[in-house]
Amino acid sequence: MRRRRYGQGIALGAMCVLSLGIIFSMRTIKDQAVVAASGTPVDITGMSGDTYQVKELHTLEDGSYVVYGTAKGFASDIETAVTFDKTGENILSLEIVxxxxxxxxxxxxxxxxxxxxFHDITAPIKVADLEVVSPTTGKVNTSGEAAATTELAGEDYSSSEWNPGDTSPEANAMRTxxxxxxxxxSKNGEKLSTPLTDLSPEDQAKAKLQKANLLVSGSEEEPAGEPVNVTDMDAISGATVSSKAVAVTIxxxxxxxKEAVLNK
Structure with a gap:
């Protein structure tokens, strides 16, 4: 009887060891799969990640980069994972984390x-009323597709066509x-633009200062920075702030x- 119990104990112990080995192997395989999907983390200490609102940087086997960044949306911080090619010029994919x-x-x-x-397009990008800005050098000159984004209103254009999903008092006042x-x-023959309430707090303050003639006209000065080609993207109707936040992270x-990693 004792021999039988002894043998059962050995068998039970062997099964436990085997189970632990299987569990460990599965976790190792899972961890390897996660690393393969997200890439190899890069130490960004000293690269001013906070200035760019970049939380993490990973590299993939093909030399491309995955940049994890955040920006303030309408009701929350929006975190994204943007995959750029090895030149940093092209966006390969976008994920909302x-x-x-x-x-x-x-x-x-x-x-x-x-x-x-945002699949296979050139960076940087522009959505409605978003300035393309380097966090370190300030606003940059833009050219290319974004140079002719102003839409002219035809004779049959009605302000009621603008952002029909927004029925707020502010939006209705803008239409009126x-x-x-x-x-x-309307005086310039352009279609209705984004209302003040859809702008960031900084842009709202700038618009109010301009209205009070407390700012030098931006048309008299060239924006700082080198010219860059931008790609125009469609913002989500009624969610301009959220769309701009995503664009900012990109x-x-x-x-x-371009400035902190590839030019080092």
Missing amino acids: SQGETDGIGSKVTEDAFLSQ LYAAGLLAS NNGYFFL
């Missing part, structure tokens, strides 16, 4: 209809002012690679 934007509006940044725009010819865009990642 985390966000807490308004369901059905800002949360649309996670949908394929929005994300699919445009129809009455009291906005610069552009910050682009400038981070």
Whole structure:
């Protein structure tokens, strides 16, 4: 009887060791798969990652880069993972890592209809009313596709066509002012532009200062930085702030690679 119990104990112990070995092997395989998918982490200490709002940088086997960055959205911080090719010039893919934007509006940044725009395109990018800005050198000159983004209004254009999903008092007031010819865009024959409430706090402050004639006209000075070609992207209707936040993370990642990583 004792021999039988002794033998059962040995068998049980062997099974436990075998099970632990299988579990360890599975975890090792899983960890290797995660590393293969996300790449090899790069130490960005001393690269001013905070300035670019870049949290992490990974490299993939083909030499491309995955930049993890954040920017302030409408209701939350939006974190993205942007894959650039080895030159840092081209965006290969975009992933939303985390966000807490308004369901059905800002949360649309996670949908394929929005994300699919960012496959195999040239960086940096531009969405409505977004300045292409290097966090270290300031605003840069833009050229290329973004140079002719102003849309002129045809004779049959109605301000009611602008952003129909936004029924806020501010948006309705903008439509009324445009129809009455009291906005610069209507006077210039342009389609209705983004209302003040859709702008960032910094842009709102700038617009108010300009209205009070407290700023030097931007047309008298050339923006700082070298000219860059930009790619125009479609913002999500009713979610301009969320769209701009995603674009900011992409552009910050682009400038981070060009200025802090590849030019070292």
